Amino acid sequence: MDPETLNHDAVVVGSGTSAYFAASGLKKGGLDVAIVDERPFGGTCALRGCQPKKYLVCNAEAVAMASHLVGQGIVAAPKTDWAGLQALKNEFLSGKPEREVEDWQKEGVATYHGHARMTGPNELAVGDRILRAKHIVLATGATPRCAGYPGAEHSVFSDAFLELDELPERIVFVGGGYISFEFAHVAIRAGAKSVTILQRSDRVLKNFDPEIAEVIVAASEAEGIDVRLEESPESLEKVDAGYRLVGKSGTVYEADLVVEATGRVPNLSVLEGGQGGVDSDDGGIKVNGYLQSVSNPAVYAIGDCAATPYQLAPVADAEGKLAARNILEGNVEEMDYSVVPSATFTIPSIGSVGLTEEQAKERGLDFRVRKGSTTGWPSAKRIGEKHGGYKVLIDNTTGELIGAHLARHNAAEAINVLALAMKFGIKSGDLKEFMWAYPTIVSDLKYMVG
Ligand SMILES: Cc1cc2nc3c(=O)[nH]c(=O)nc-3n(C[C@H](O)[C@H](O)[C@H](O)COP(=O)(O)OP(=O)(O)OC[C@H]3O[C@@H](n4cnc5c(N)ncnc54)[C@H](O)[C@@H]3O)c2cc1C
Numbered sequence: 001m002d003p004e005t006l007n008h009d010a011v012v013v014g015s016g017t018s019a020y021f022a023a024s025g026l027k028k029g030g031l032d033v034a035i036v037d038e039r040p041f042g043g044t045c046a047l048r049g050c051q052p053k054k055y056l057v058c059n060a061e062a063v064a065m066a067s068h069l070v071g072q073g074i075v076a077a078p079k080t081d082w083a084g085l086q087a088l089k090n091e092f093l094s095g096k097p098e099r100e101v102e103d104w105q106k107e108g109v110a111t112y113h114g115h116a117r118m119t120g121p122n123e124l125a126v127g128d129r130i131l132r133a134k135h136i137v138l139a140t141g142a143t144p145r146c147a148g149y150p151g152a153e154h155s156v157f158s159d160a161f162l163e164l165d166e167l168p169e170r171i172v173f174v175g176g177g178y179i180s181f182e183f184a185h186v187a188i189r190a191g192a193k194s195v196t197i198l199q200r201s202d203r204v205l206k207n208f209d210p211e212i213a214e215v216i217v218a219a220s221e222a223e224g225i226d227v228r229l230e231e232s233p234e235s236l237e238k239v240d241a242g243y244r245l246v247g248k249s250g251t252v253y254e255a256d257l258v259v260e261a262t263g264r265v266p267n268l269s270v271l272e273g274g275q276g277g278v279d280s281d282d283g284g285i286k287v288n289g290y291l292q293s294v295s296n297p298a299v300y301a302i303g304d305c306a307a308t309p310y311q312l313a314p315v316a317d318a319e320g321k322l323a324a325r326n327i328l329e330g331n332v333e334e335m336d337y338s339v340v341p342s343a344t345f346t347i348p349s350i351g352s353v354g355l356t357e358e359q360a361k362e363r364g365l366d367f368r369v370r371k372g373s374t375t376g377w378p379s380a381k382r383i384g385e386k387h388g389g390y391k392v393l394i395d396n397t398t399g400e401l402i403g404a405h406l407a408r409h410n411a412a413e414a415i416n417v418l419a420l421a422m423k424f425g426i427k428s429g430d431l432k433e434f435m436w437a438y439p440t441i442v443s444d445l446k447y448m449v450g
């Protein structure tokens with residue numbers, strides 16, 4: 001029997017955050033839109049990333065806030081009830097994919113559930129259907145990189161950690177990036193007895209300023225997280241009591257759980273067979289500044305699957321919005337990555353935007369650096385914060401910020417203010433003179449900028 005063929009103006013593959021903004025933009029622009037996903041609708045951020053993770057992080061923060069003041073006005077540190085925490089998180093997740101599908105259908109967007117594969121420049125096979133469209137938006141996200149050492153099949157990825165019914169006592173995280181650090185802080189606050197991070201190179205949190213990353217390493221070690229640099233797994237085996245990981249250094253790590261977080265690679269299964277004429281490499285689907293495939297003008301690629309510089313939810317959102325606009329209006333605007341704030345939800349958190357000091361030097365810019373520790377400041381002392389620092393880079397000619405990096409309580413929130421200042425060219429002198437609500441973490445920014 002011939003497959004059923006269905007025609008739409010635009011088909012979006014993926015139902016994550018980038019797809020959401022692309023599909024809703026295209027629909028608002030009057031197109032007949034379809035959206036396809038092989039997994040439950042909602043994507044990584046909502047179902048397996050930012051949102052469920054933040055439930056665990058908020059619990060860890062509550063425990064940490066109280067723990068930091070034990071003996072200074074707090075009698076005893078609270079303890080995490082892991083099952084209760086998971087129940088709270090699962091309440092948020094329960095029924096979410098079904099509601100997403102209903103919402104799309106109410107909006108008049110067709111939904112298909114199944115694996116999509118490009119079978120021509122304007123065509124996709126989804127199960128026993130063929131979807132044809134003038135425009136195809138690929139928003140297929142990324143999947144965890146497999147480190148590929150003997151026994152790696154005994155390890156799990158971030159999805160499994162988020163769903164643990166019980167918290168294991170001994171956990172090894174492979175990779176010293178965003179996921180390992182955030183989850184290690186959750187695990188140690190929730191009562192894990194031994195938490196280790198193995199980082200292949202001599203530097204963790206490579207997307208952040210090294211001095212700011214150092215603050216987090218110190219804070220992690222002070223809580224008992226063992227951060228091992230220049231270490232990665234040689235082998236992993238199941239033993240009677242858990243797992244035995246042998247590091248390249250020869251060190252043996254005994255664990256009840258090994259979590260791999262060594263980066264995420266673009267999910268390009270939609271291109272298998274090469275019939276779509278869409279060029280890609282290990283970095284993802286190759287696009288021009290308008291987010292249009294460099295080899296097939298009918299295709300746009302957005303979010304983690306595109307060979308663009310970030311794998312972050314707000315970037316995926318912005319790319320989704322812009323792809324819809326460029327499809328509707330005809331390549332009117334290129335994507336602007338000049339101000340992308342990012343946070344790591346460790347304790348304390350990191351907030352970062354713009355250039356690091358290294359990058360500013362490489363570019364030969366004329367700038368000054370304001371940096372220091374925040375641990376002596378009243379805003380740190382009153383919460384018992386023992387680790388904190390900042391680094392702000394200011395252009396000597398314009399007085400504008402070119403980079404800002406914070407590691408302290410609420411840094412992940414405060415960085416948005418500096419990102420806004422960077423985006424709209426507010427000068428450091430004006431930030432210093434501004435009348436901030438006081439005493440707030442954000443009002444401390446005035447001491448950092450000049
Ligand atoms: C644990 C974790 C925590 C994170 N925390 C943060 C954070 O705090 N802040 C932040 O900014 N970012 C965070 N991120 C990153 C963020 O989640 C991603 O950048 C973002 O979700 C990417 O969205 P997307 O739309 O590109 O793809 P996704 O949301 O991954 O959606 C892709 C969808 O495409 C579907 N798909 C793929 N191939 C096919 C196919 N062939 N056929 C049909 N369907 C297909 C998949 O099933 C999936 O649902 C986190 C990521 C992880 C893993």
Ligand SMILES: NC(=O)c1ccc[n+]([C@@H]2O[C@H](COP(=O)([O-])OP(=O)(O)OC[C@H]3O[C@@H](n4cnc5c(N)ncnc54)[C@H](O)[C@@H]3O)[C@@H](O)[C@H]2O)c1
Nearest residue numbers: 147175176177178179198199200232261262263264311343
């Ligand atoms: N707060 C956030 O915004 C947030 C949180 C989680 C994830 N994310 C996104 O998801 C992406 C993936 O996160 P991630 O933590 O997996 O990746 P990452 O790129 O942040 O870190 C991976 C780390 O693993 C190291 N590594 C690679 N192979 C290794 C090996 N064999 N042994 C030891 N170390 C090894 C790398 O050198 C790197 O430092 C991030 O890059 C980020 O874009 C964002």
